[in-house]
Amino acid sequence: MHPYLITAKxxxxxxxLTGVRVWSVRLLxxxxxxxxxxxVLTVRCVRPVINYLATRAIYxxxxxxxxxxxxxxSGFVGAGITDEFVREFHRARTATASTGSPR
Known part of the structure; x- marks a missing residue:
């Protein structure tokens, strides 16, 4: 290896090309x-409308x-989904409480 290759700019x-690559990644x-x-903004803004429409559909x-x-x-389906969420929540809460406890 020649010494001038090490310090060559x-x-x-x-x-x-390096500048174009860097700025294209930043733009992406x-x-x-x-x-x-x-x-996210669209989902958060539409959520009250969806809740209202779901309530009207239930009625x-x-x-x-x-x-x-x-x-x-919907009563049977909704109750089953709610029970599963509650079970999962309690399972996650007790798993983190027992593993993260300093005692």
């Missing part, structure tokens, strides 16, 4: 952050179930 083209990261932020289903004389399906 990269040429203008290589430095320009900014674009991803902006899109994710817009998605309509209850009304229809009364007219037909059958039990509402």
């Amino acid at each position: 990269p040429g203008r083209i290589r430095r320009a 990261a900014l674009t991803v952050m902006t899109l994710l932020g817009a998605a 309509i289903e209850l009304w229809a179930a009364q007219r037909l004389g059958r039990p509402p399906v």
